[in-house]
Each structure stands twice: as structure tokens, then as C-alpha cells.
Amino acid sequence: MCLICGAPEGEPHFGGICCRACAAFFRRYFHSKKVSKKCTCKERTIKSHPCRKCRVEKCLKIGMTPEKIQGGRDRNTMDHLQMIPSGSCSPSSPPSLLTARIISRATSNLEFAYSNWKQFNRMRREVGGITYDMNIYDLTSLTKIDIELTWNMVISMFPSTRKLEESDKAALLRNFHMKFWMIVPIFDCIENPEFYENTKEEDHKNMMVEFYDGSFEKGKELTKKEIVRIFEPYWGSFYTKTVPPIVGLNLEKEELMAVLWLLFFDNGFINISSECLEMCRNIRKMILRELKNYQTDRNYDEMRFFDTVETLDIIEKGEQKFMEELLVCEMHNVRIHDDFKAILKENKY
Known part of the structure; x- marks a missing residue:
């Protein structure tokens, strides 16, 4: 509104x-x-x-x-254009458009996206009761809430998605949900750099234990030492191979939003219709164009665009590792909510 x-x-x-x-x-x-x-x-x-x-x-x-x-749009005058200082062109020659002030390129969707993302997180905290001490079962229990809030964010950003068939809508949300689990902690590290930089190895181990503790089937609990031994390789991979290269880019919030929506509108999935695939392709083109405009207006190096887009591959590799971690959870009797299991099953097969 x-x-x-x-x-x-x-x-x-x-x-x-x-x-x-x-x-x-x-x-x-x-x-x-x-x-x-x-x-x-x-x-x-x-x-x-x-x-x-x-x-x-x-x-x-x-x-x-x-x-x-x-500036004004009067086609009969150029008074609204901000010219270079007088004396830089001869009085006899008319002002060139090259001397005019360049209007900022379109980036409105990326600017709007961040306020939408903040509202999404606020609603997630209020409706889902998100806290930092929730274990994996508690968080997977929020699957339906996360999906509903995600879709509200999607249609607010891209109203044309309202026309999608229910099957396409459900497929896009399921495809994105595992990536969502990668995005949230990465964005937390970026938005709270002091916490991320000051977190030591022992802190990560404590966070890991809290994440799994209390979510095991009754009578099949693991000790804290066993939790660290089994799950540390996955957490270690995430905080050494996934997070650092993305945090190191020092991406601004508009760039992060471009990454978010490029991940959502992935046109590489086979479980969406041709119409949905075409919509994803067009939206991705628009996002990439705005990302390029945003970085050009701020005089960023050309390679920053490619580095930003490359984060998609980093996140997808992290997603694959996360899928492995969830399989290990099944092997060690970690309880995961049925709503989340259904999405995991579709992604596996």
C-alpha cells in the first residue's frame, strides 16, 4: 500500500x-x-x-x-537538461545530447523488492513466531507459512504471476523452498557482519547442537559430541565454501534482491509449463537488466555483474549439500515436519 x-x-x-x-x-x-x-x-x-x-x-x-x-518532457525545449559548463562548446553549435545529464536507469523493481523482503521477514516473525533458538523440527513446521508468505511477496512484486495455473505456482514455490533455506542464513550474515565475523568455531558447534537437539525421535537421541561429529562437515562446508565468497562481494541490498528473484524464477526446471517457463525467462531478463543498470549507475567494475550472477551457482551447490544433510537427518532419526518432507521427496526424485 x-x-x-x-x-x-x-x-x-x-x-x-x-x-x-x-x-x-x-x-x-x-x-x-x-x-x-x-x-x-x-x-x-x-x-x-x-x-x-x-x-x-x-x-x-x-x-x-x-x-x-x-526533468520536464517538453519536446520543444532542452532547458530542463543540465548542460556542461558554458565555454565547453562553441556558441554556434547547438548543445549535444552527450553533454546532457544522464537520467538514472530503471531499477525500481529492485528498490521495491527490499521493502517487500523486510515486510516478509516481519510477517514471518509475527505469524510464525521465529526465534533464534528454534530447532530443525520447529523451523520445518513453518513450511506452509513460509510458502504462503513467499507467494504473497511474489504477487506483490510481480502481479502477472497471479495468472499462473495452480500447478505452476506450487511447482515454483517447491523448487524455491530449498534455496530459501540457503538464502536466509546468508542474508543474516550479510546484514549482521559483526556477528558473522566474531562467531568462532566453538560458537558454530553450539549453534549446531541447538539446531538438532530436541528434534530426535524419543529414545534415539544423539549426544552433543555425536551431533558435532555427524553434522560438522555440512555446517563447515556452508560457513567456509558458501557464505564467505558471497559475503566477500559486499553486495548492496538491491543486488541481494536480484539474486533472490533470479533464484525464484529459475527457468531450468522441468516441472513447470511452457507458459510458466516463458514468464520466468522474461522476468529474469528484466531482473538482470535492472541489476546491470544499478551497477552501471554506481560505476561498479564490469566483473561485479558476473560475480553477482555467479552467486546463483554457489547457492545451488550449497543446496545440494543441504539435501545431503537432510538425508543424514533421516538416517539418524531427526524429526522433520511432514510438509517439509513432501517438498524434500519431490526434490529428491
């Missing part, structure tokens, strides 16, 4: 999420020569918008920036 007035038609505008009416107000405000110095909210009716001063302050607070407002 619009973060300014609460209207349901919120979209990415100028760096924030708002309706078209509030976006138009924001554009008019900065194109206008009027300056609102005083709050007049007390003089207005209850149902009206806040005064210009308060409304524009709210726009700025949600991330909207005047720098993202394009």
Missing part, C-alpha cells in the same frame, strides 16, 4: 512506495517554486491529506528523493 496516504495502489516511485497521486504531488512540489515553511494540518479537514510541508516530509522519510525526478 502507499506509505504516504495508505491507498492500496502502492508502487515504486522516486525511491519509495506510494500511490500515483502522492508521486504526482512529490513531483509537483519540487517543480514548483512555492516553499511550505509552516504546518497547516490543524486548519485542514479530518479526511484531507496532511499539509504540503508534512506530506513532503513523509515522502522523504520513506526514501523518496528529488534526484530521481526526471
